[in-house]
Amino acid sequence: MRRHWLVTVVMVLALALLAGAACQKAPQQAKYPTKPIEFVVPFNPGGGSDILARNIVAVIEAEKLLPQPVQVVNKAGGSGAVGYGYLAEKKGDPYYIGTVSSSFWTTPLLGGAPFNYTMFTPVAGLCYDSYVLLVRQDSKFASLEDVLNAMKDKPEGLTIGATGVSSDDRVVTYLLEKAANVKFKLVPFQSGGEVMTALLGGHIDVAWANPGEARGQLDAKQARGLAVAAEKRLEGLPDVPTFNEKGINLVFRQLRGVVMPAGAPEDAVKVMEEVLKKVSESPKWKTDYVKRNDLVPTFLGAAEFKTAIEQMNNTYKQVFEELGVLKK
Amino acid sequence: MDTLSNLLMGFSVALTPVNLLFCLLGVVMGTLIGALPGIGPSAGVAILLPVTFGMSPVTSIIMLCGIYYGAMYGGTITSVLINVPGESSSVMTAVDGYQMARKGRAGAALGIAAIGSFLAGTGGVVIFTFLAPLIARFALSFGPPEYFALMILGLTTLSGLTGRSMWKSLAAAAFGLMLSFVGMDIVTGVARFTFHRPDLLSGVDFLPVAIGLFGVGEVLASAESPAELEITRADLSLRKVFPTMADWVRSRRSILRGGVIGFLIGSLPGAGATMASFISYAVEKKSSRHPEEFGQGAIEGVAGPESANNSASVGALVPLLTLGVPGSATTAVMMGALMMYGLHPGPLLFQKNPDFVWGLVASMYIGNVLLVILNIAFIPAFVNVLRIPQRILSPLIVVFCMVGAYTLDNNLFDVWLMLLFGVLGYLMKKLDYPPAPLVLALVLGNLVETSLRQSLIISGGSMAIFVTRPISAVLLAIAAAVLLAPALRSLGRVIRVRASRA
Numbered sequence: 001m002r003r004h005w006l007v008t009v010v011m012v013l014a015l016a017l018l019a020g021a022a023c024q025k026a027p028q029q030a031k032y033p034t035k036p037i038e039f040v041v042p043f044n045p046g047g048g049s050d051i052l053a054r055n056i057v058a059v060i061e062a063e064k065l066l067p068q069p070v071q072v073v074n075k076a077g078g079s080g081a082v083g084y085g086y087l088a089e090k091k092g093d094p095y096y097i098g099t100v101s102s103s104f105w106t107t108p109l110l111g112g113a114p115f116n117y118t119m120f121t122p123v124a125g126l127c128y129d130s131y132v133l134l135v136r137q138d139s140k141f142a143s144l145e146d147v148l149n150a151m152k153d154k155p156e157g158l159t160i161g162a163t164g165v166s167s168d169d170r171v172v173t174y175l176l177e178k179a180a181n182v183k184f185k186l187v188p189f190q191s192g193g194e195v196m197t198a199l200l201g202g203h204i205d206v207a208w209a210n211p212g213e214a215r216g217q218l219d220a221k222q223a224r225g226l227a228v229a230a231e232k233r234l235e236g237l238p239d240v241p242t243f244n245e246k247g248i249n250l251v252f253r254q255l256r257g258v259v260m261p262a263g264a265p266e267d268a269v270k271v272m273e274e275v276l277k278k279v280s281e282s283p284k285w286k287t288d289y290v291k292r293n294d295l296v297p298t299f300l301g302a303a304e305f306k307t308a309i310e311q312m313n314n315t316y317k318q319v320f321e322e323l324g325v326l327k328k
Numbered sequence: 329m330d331t332l333s334n335l336l337m338g339f340s341v342a343l344t345p346v347n348l349l350f351c352l353l354g355v356v357m358g359t360l361i362g363a364l365p366g367i368g369p370s371a372g373v374a375i376l377l378p379v380t381f382g383m384s385p386v387t388s389i390i391m392l393c394g395i396y397y398g399a400m401y402g403g404t405i406t407s408v409l410i411n412v413p414g415e416s417s418s419v420m421t422a423v424d425g426y427q428m429a430r431k432g433r434a435g436a437a438l439g440i441a442a443i444g445s446f447l448a449g450t451g452g453v454v455i456f457t458f459l460a461p462l463i464a465r466f467a468l469s470f471g472p473p474e475y476f477a478l479m480i481l482g483l484t485t486l487s488g489l490t491g492r493s494m495w496k497s498l499a500a501a502a503f504g505l506m507l508s509f510v511g512m513d514i515v516t517g518v519a520r521f522t523f524h525r526p527d528l529l530s531g532v533d534f535l536p537v538a539i540g541l542f543g544v545g546e547v548l549a550s551a552e553s554p555a556e557l558e559i560t561r562a563d564l565s566l567r568k569v570f571p572t573m574a575d576w577v578r579s580r581r582s583i584l585r586g587g588v589i590g591f592l593i594g595s596l597p598g599a600g601a602t603m604a605s606f607i608s609y610a611v612e613k614k615s616s617r618h619p620e621e622f623g624q625g626a627i628e629g630v631a632g633p634e635s636a637n638n639s640a641s642v643g644a645l646v647p648l649l650t651l652g653v654p655g656s657a658t659t660a661v662m663m664g665a666l667m668m669y670g671l672h673p674g675p676l677l678f679q680k681n682p683d684f685v686w687g688l689v690a691s692m693y694i695g696n697v698l699l700v701i702l703n704i705a706f707i708p709a710f711v712n713v714l715r716i717p718q719r720i721l722s723p724l725i726v727v728f729c730m731v732g733a734y735t736l737d738n739n740l741f742d743v744w745l746m747l748l749f750g751v752l753g754y755l756m757k758k759l760d761y762p763p764a765p766l767v768l769a770l771v772l773g774n775l776v777e778t779s780l781r782q783s784l785i786i787s788g789g790s791m792a793i794f795v796t797r798p799i800s801a802v803l804l805a806i807a808a809a810v811l812l813a814p815a816l817r818s819l820g821r822v823i824r825v826r827a828s829r830a
Contacts, residue, residue: 045661045664046660046665047664051668054381055668073738074374074738077527077737081526082526082527085526159785159786165515165516185788187472187785187786189782190514193653193654197468197653201470215674216677217652217674219674222651222674288668292670
């Protein structure tokens with residue numbers, strides 16, 4: 001008799017729990033988000049991905065685009081491997097989103113990473129960051145032609161600064177070498193700041209930088225932009241020609257955007273895609289983020305972003321294969 | 329005169345109630361962040377960065393910088409009291425500061441560190457005020473070959489850090505160098521010794537190693553012999569917790585030397601406060617009349633490095649504000665912050681936003697005064713930590729270390745790494761291997777390797793690049809002199825003895 005009673009209690013409790021769980025689940029499916037969202041930045045604060053994430057959050061907060069807060073969490077280490085690995089583990093959970101930058105593709109292609117681009121659900125692409133070829137202001141090279149001519153006379157090559165060997169700097173250097181049939185001596189540094197210091201100090205001949213990164217030096221006439229690897233001249237740098245204008249077929253840009261873990265529910269992706277579309281259209285976004293960092297704004301919805309991600313992966317894969325650094 | 333009127337204008341910005349309040353907030357939080365192991369200034373600035381959105385740029389940068397140099401003060405506290413370096417540039421402070429604390433002189437160590445930090449920090453701001461462009465040119469003259477030479481000089485200071493046995497120090501240093509090999513190779517992109525763990529791709533981080541070796545290692549060792557602490561109630565009385573006149577006389581030259589070394593090395597984007605504190609310690613030991621006291625609680629060993637790390641934090645602002653390139657991890661975060669406010673750091677900042685730059689400079693004078701008052705006023709309170717019985721304090725320290733290691737990158741891996749090095753630290757202590765050379769070699773190993781390979785790429789493989797460039801040649805000559813000096817001295821003695829016999 002006593003046992004009977006216990007069983008009944010357990011059954012009732014179990015039913016109550018189930019009902020509770022069902023109740024909790026119902027509205028969650030109805031309108032995402034019902035709890036705070038974690039925005040994973042796989043890099044340290046102050047870097048490009050961090051600035052992207054914090055600007056997105058600032059616009060969402062200013063325009064009240066989401067009923068729940070979005071919390072930026074930096075998980076740096078292993079060229080994005082730690083942060084992306086962490087995000088990939090949250091399979092199907094739309095309460096985790098992450099930034100996309102070049103390491104999203106390059107780190108897995110170079111091996112040693114617990115993730116690759118297929119482990120994420122594309123949400124939206126937001127902007128392109130360009131690469132400008134720089135020299136010191138008092139450099140003897142006044143133009144891109146000067147640099148390329150000097151390379152032809154000097155077989156051992158000029159030195160070019162790059163952040164690491166698997167970076168976009170390396171990729172765009174390789175593409176330039178191929179397009180212009182020259183060869184640089186690539187000097188790797190730990191950070192863009194170190195590259196710029198070495199350039200200003202005259203320790204290297206040329207260097208790549210994002211226009212936003214080099215704005216201070218360009219405005220102060222400490223560094224000069226020779227050419228930009230974009231489709232057309234940048235608004236912020238009207239005097240710097242594109243490589244294409246100079247007869248060199250070179251366009252290479254970094255694509256920035258937002259992803260969720262693989263298998264995220266479609267409706268949640270849709271909500272976030274809509275929010276990011278509104279972010280990309282807001283005036284605050286255009287002045288505080290796009291203009292300040294000299295970016296090329298764009299908006300790629302989930303489907304287009306998916307295609308773009310695959311294209312980027314192919315580009316990187318091909319270059320790394322030719323450089324002999326691809327891990328199979 | 330122009331500078332003075334600019335500075336005056338800066339004070340009018342910094343002394344507004346709002347800016348003054350945030351300066352105070354910044355330095356108080358900086359002290360706390362510095363005292364917490366793991367959360368160093370760069371993480372602290374990053375965590376509090378979002379708080380500053382919506383404030384005016386000058387107010388927020390005043391607060392962020394306050395955190396930066398405030399952390400340099402705060403790092404001392406845990407190093408001295410419980411042998412846990414609060415941040416990387418306080419590792420050397422732990423060596424002698426903790427020994428002083430064990431002898432009942434924690435107050436003196438904290439006091440001299442606060443005074444040294446104040447003098448060197450303020451001195452750094454004065455140099456910044458008048459000579460910033462000159463210092464910037466100095467920083468730019470350092471390319472990869474110069475960094476290589478500087479790091480080699482840093483490695484030779486290992487001989488200044490040795491414990492009782494030179495061979496054991498060298499063994500510890502060799503192990504540190506081997507640890508620095510771990511991670512992705514910057515030139516070829518190959519993952520070295522990572523055992524397919526992504527956590528190791530960016531190398532073995534220096535802080536979990538230092539926290540483990542020093543903090544946890546000490547806790548384990550003291551668990552064995554709990555009654556060793558020679559502190560009596562009388563040692564904690566108010567009269568005895570402040571430095572004496574004799575302490576000041578011993579330390580004043582160390583503070584001056586540490587301040588100058590710190591500012592110059594801090595202004596180099598590839599070196600930084602940690603390196604500055606190591607070199608300052610070595611210089612103090614080399615120039616001391618009683619080098620045998622180092623490692624046993626020499627006050628110069630606290631005064632020098634603490635002064636150096638403070639003026640280094642000011643020095644690191646030179647390349648940021650004058651050239652627009654970050655001089656350290658923390659200033660890199662600040663550069664991100666400046667860009668978010670829509671300011672592009674660089675030479676034009678002085679012309680376009682003079683109120684911003686000079687307001688910041690003026691706030692640093694004020695912040696240093698606030699810090700020295702705060703730090704000295706709270707010494708009696710801090711020292712009270714030592715009254716806590718060992719059996720309660722020790723587990724607290726371990727928890728503290730674990731939280732610290734985790735907050736570094738929000739990664740549990742670092743906690744395990746820290747505990748592993750805690751056990752190693754204990755074993756090293758038992759076997760009398762000094763931990764400092766290991767830590768120094770780990771820090772310098774990467775930098776030496778990178779700058780060597782960069783130099784050789786630039787020169788096309790020729791070693792001549794190191795001796796044909798004046799700065800690197802001079803630095804290497806000094807390094808050679810440091811290495812050969814003891815040998816030459818004993819050789820000289822032998823010759824003299826022989827001569828007198830003949």
